[in-house]
Amino acid sequence: MTEPPVPLDPSLAPPGTRQFRDAGGIPADRWHADQEGETLVPTHCCFCGVQCGMYLRVNARGKVFGVEPRNHDINRMRLCPKGINAYQQVNHPDRLTAPLMRRSRDEPFSKTSWDEALDFTAAEMQRIQAAYGNDAFGVLGGASLSSEKTYLVGKFARVALKTRHVDYNGRLCMVSAAGANKLAFGIDRAGNPFADILQTDCLLIAGSNVGECFPVMTQYVWGARDRGATLIVVDPRETAIARTADIHVALKPGTDSAFFNAVLHVVIREDLDDKSFVTRHATGWEDVRDTVGQYPPERAAEICGIPEQQIVQVARAFARAPRAMAWHARGIEHHSQGVENCLSVVNLCVATGNIGRPGAGYGTITGQGNGQGGREHGQKSDLLPGGRSINDPEHRRQICEIWGIDEAELPPAGTSMMEMVWQMQHREIRGLIGICNNPFVSLPNYEVVKDGYDTLEFHAQFDFFLSETAENAHVVFPVTTWAEDEGVMANAEARVIKHNKAQEPPPGVRTDTWVIRQLAQRLGAGDKFDFTGSRDVFEELRVASAGTVNDYYGITYERLEETGGIAWPCPSTDHPGTPRLFEDGRTYHPDGKIHLQAVEWRPPVDPYNDEYPMSLTTGRTVAHFLSGNQTRRLGGLVEQTPRPWIEIHPSHGFANGDPVRVVTRRGSAVFPALVTEAIRPDTFFVPYHWPFPTAANALTIDALDPRSKIPEYKVCACRIERAEHIDEVPAPPTAPGHEAYPAAQVSRTDPLPPTSPQGRGTAERS
DSSP: OOOOOOOOOTTSOOTTSSSSSOTTOOOGGGOOOSSTTOEEEEEEOSSBTTOOEEEEEEOTTSOEEEEEEOOOTTTTTOOOHHHHHGGGGTTOTTOOOSOEEOSSTTSOOEEOOHHHHHHHHHHHHHHHHHHHOGGGEEEEEOTTSOHHHHHHHHHIIIIISOOSOEEEGGGGTTHHHHHHHHHHHSSOSOSSOGGGGGGOSEEEEESOOHHHHSGGGHHHHHHHHHTTOEEEEEOSBOOHHHHTOSEEEOOOTTOHHHHHHHHHHHHHHTTOSOHHHHHHHEEOHHHHHHHHTTOOHHHHHHHHTSOHHHHHHHHHHHHHSSSEEEEEOHHHHSSTTHHHHHHHHHHHHHHTTOSSBTTBEEEEOOSBTTTTGGGTSSOSTTEEGGGEETTOHHHHHHHHHHHTOOGGGSOOOOOOHHHHHHHHHTTSOOEEEEESOOHHHHSSSHHHHHHHHHHOSEEEEEESSOOTTGGGSSEEEEBOOGGGSOEEEEOTTOEEEEEOOOSOOOTTOBOHHHHHHHHHHHTTOGGGGOOSSHHHHHHHHHHHHTTSTTOOTTOOHHHHHHHSOEESOOOSTTOOOOSSOOTTSOOSSTTOOEEOOOOOOOOOSSOOOSSSOEEEEEEOOTTOOTTOTTGGGOHHHHHHSOSOOEEEOGGGOOOTTOEEEEEOSSOEEEEEEEEOSSBOTTEEEEEOOSOTTSOGGGTSOOOBOTTTOOBOTTOEEEEEEEOSSOOOOOOOOOOTTOOOOGGGTTTTTOOSOOSSOOSTTOOOOO
16 A cells, blocks of 8 residues: 655644644555455554554454554554554453452352342442441542543542542552642643654653653654754663663652752753743742752752762753753652652743743653543542532532532542542441552552452452452453443543544453443432443533533544544634643633742652661563553563563672562562662662562552652662562462463563663673
8 A cells, every 4th residue: 555655854843733633644544454354443552641553453253363553643653562462452361251249258259140240239339328428439440441431430439429539540640740730830731742852952851761661752752862952861770761861860769859959050050041931921930949049969969869060961951952841750750749849840941941832841751541631531539520620619510510410419529549548448438449440559558458458348340351459359340441442542742542443342341331331320320321332421521621721622533533633622623732732821820820839859758777778669661561460461571571570780799680588668579680780779670560479569658749649659768688589470360260371471480580681781691
């Protein structure tokens, strides 16, 4: 087939600023399968916030059997290892195909009918709420759900269950960035599209292992470098992206705001700030200037454990660049001062006038596929659809009118995901539904999480594989994968894209929408959930978001099919979307100003002492995703990265593969050593995709940021010890009558760390 050429000239306007789409986009109907009986279904990857375009290959029997990269303007024919393997989930032998139920955790699961599982669940909801009040039952959603389903999660909790307790696993991901963006700009999203990276002269990436966590985003970094842009990476580890940087700032975990305050100190001291921009567009500058005055490079260098001159070098490179951009991710957000860390980056961008221009701006890199859209429409404890505040009387009135309920019926704000676990421990929450999450692996302080869930009188999970959390439930509902339903997601740019249905679900499997509707009917609220599918839900979501900051009203399925994606806000069907914010110099605060916030550095919550003198930090690896419930079942990914390891500096005297016990105040685990010079001598790194006893989150602390309530995953005090044996990685749970998928088990028991080099100086396996 013949395709139009894909222009790569970075001077072209990014998507949306002229014709909304960059000229390289190819509508789906220009593609066709070249094998008889095969269909190519255009869709997007189910994993990270880049949301790469792909085609699912569907055979003549209507089954997904492969994948092809799609020439979408997000990814331009590129897919990462997870994207290439994602299709294997759809018809995987581990799929759940019948509801599982037991009336007590002392009993084994047995397969049951949908009616029995739904009736039992509804009866338990009614029993618990009748005995202990509506707020005794909670709902936890997920940021890998489509926006239609996240909308339903919030509505179901508040309208059918009438509980205040609803939150989602994006609480573990983006909420610090969201809090900072709302405080500074009055809007919660990245300010620039990925395409703007191609036009920058200086790119600062803080706390983001782009090469492994968002691999396809790397093309934008390389595009900027090809134009001569300076690359600055702030990360305790010399990750793949850090190895290529002009400046790598290997600061001590938990010291980010001290570093960025010091950088801004130098900018001001050397008269490199954009005084005119700040005067015209910002408030709070005097407080910020006075605060950063207390962070000279020599003080911050001591706090951060880096050379003083490096702070000066970063300040000059960023401030002298005609156009500079900063992007950050979980590395600076997973902290007890995560919001403040993000604000310190905002302060630097604003002080240098790098806001609202091509190649000049500020962005947050979303972790989950719908990490952006997943918090916009009501499953977050303090938000209603359209990003409305549940504490705002006018916002409450608007949503109650749309939902057809009395304002007195709408519950107040609930608590965060980790706080809900503590409430489970104290029997304030006695029943729970979990949808698209796996807290037994993803939440910190595993023993506390397990105790909280064990204390529940009733627990149900929605999933398409039996996760470690679902294995502990009373009811498990088998639901569809992303390839068996349609819906929208918003990627890290806030570009809304559409996932398309590629095959019918297996017999016995239902959509999340269908299950929620069935439960609502049994709770007497069926008239409020009269949806036949995702399209009906999206039409209500459009109306519910109209006129808000998070305005989706102008976005339709048909427009998404035609354009390949539309960045919100998009208030009307003739609006092109808003890929770049603040071009007119105005923010979404009533006064139109950027509200700068002074930030004082605070040490991490977990104190260092002689018993716990070192830092443990955690993160992702290229072959796996989040709790690993999906990727730990795919043979190619397990073979690439079969188990967790501990990255450790050679100065500690371990050899590659030696058993190393990591001990924190929460517990201990033994991992094989991956000896590398690419990490600070006072810091250790363990990836978190595996369950107990090899769970990094059995060790992390459940301290929370007081504003965002995000856990402090990225730093806790620890020590290391020599051990005799490495902890064995458990096989993923399987339904009754199923055996673990053999293709994903062969490498899992390999005692050595992965063979692929993780950084400079990594010892190779023989």
